[in-house]
Amino acid sequence: MQNMTQEMKKYEVHLIEKSQLEITGKGDNTLWNQATILTDFTSPWDAALPAKMEFKALWDGVNLFFCFTVFDTLIRIDKKDDSIQSIGNSDRVELFFRPDNSLNPYYCLEIDTAARIMDFVAYPNKNFDFEWNWPQGQLEVKSSIQDKSYTIEGSISISSLKMLNILNDNKIETGIFKAKYNEIEKSIFEPTYISWVDPDSKTPNFHLPSSFGVLHLENRLSI
Template identity: 30%
Template sequence: MPPIRRGVLAVAAVALLFGIAACSGEGPRELTVTEFGFPWSEKPSPRTVFRTRTDGDLLRFAFEVDDDDVVVSDAWDGESTVDGEDRVEIFFARDADLADYWCIEIDPLGRVHDYHARHYRVFDADWDCPGLKAEGSSTPTGYAVRGSIPLATLAELMGRPIGRGSELRVGLFRAEFRGEGPEARGEADDNWISWARPAVEKPDFHVPEAFRTIVVP
């Protein structure tokens, strides 16, 4: 297993399907996304929860996933290993047209595939997210992933200061694979979970409609 480290980003504007709730209490304010779904399937999707908040000079985030068939590889053949696994994904985009965006994909063990991208699907696999930390753990109902990104890293990517109250264009996704064979590992409509319903016929998160703007809590 490689060292635990960094992960994925992207952004865009969106009209869509799922809900976001911001809450504040005694501690730091937190943004919670609870409504994810299958944009390309009528099936009910398993539970996915995303949370994020600032903590000093970091943006912390976490995914909680219900999954009764966690697909993860015992072997590690580089970051592309993550492509065939269950995973959560967070993308950050500099602009609504996805001229520049960054992707972090994290498997249930906390292993990362991160890359820079340009619309449409022009990928730079050599990019690594500076300062990214990620970890994964099993839970009674599936798995959880937690991570953090320095706000300074996001500021460099976005070309402007990023902190509490800043706007970020973000994509939040999940790959939900099962069993064996391509029909269960990326080619089925119910392999892909999103907080948005992109206006495309085939599953694809690398489009502007897959993103929306959040306010950094």
């Protein structure tokens, strides 16, 4: 199998001292000042410039912390229930993790502005198992909505990443995405898809080996 790591986009996840970085959904802990701000997002299938989005990540040896800030005030959320379909019809951010580029399997977290989580394991050709869930107690997510943006903040245990064979040599092959629903007619919404990595697909599709980059976990504290 081809090793694509050398060609992939990279994001450096800075190491912080073991702490109680409290997940509040606001992303305003001062520790986030130590994170690199990733804004390199595009919508390869839409000519319009997407709303600005920032992604940040940190880790402390025990947990991987992540924070999305999306500068958008027209938020679409389907509140009819908490089903997969309802979350799938809502504005959301997404993290995909894979052990390797075979995508057999890979693990998906899709999180809306109410911090509802659609977690599933996937296999090639969009074969999704929605009965699967992230290991219990190993994932925490909260969210908040501000005047000009919304924030989705969370933590994932390092032990669960290792158990799923996602963390290898301090690297996590990761897709970072967003789905934004726009009202094109009254009560008719269509999604725009935003990605860190352009998967070079003619139609919107995150479920390709080419849609992943690498989170590199820093292995020592900066002095």
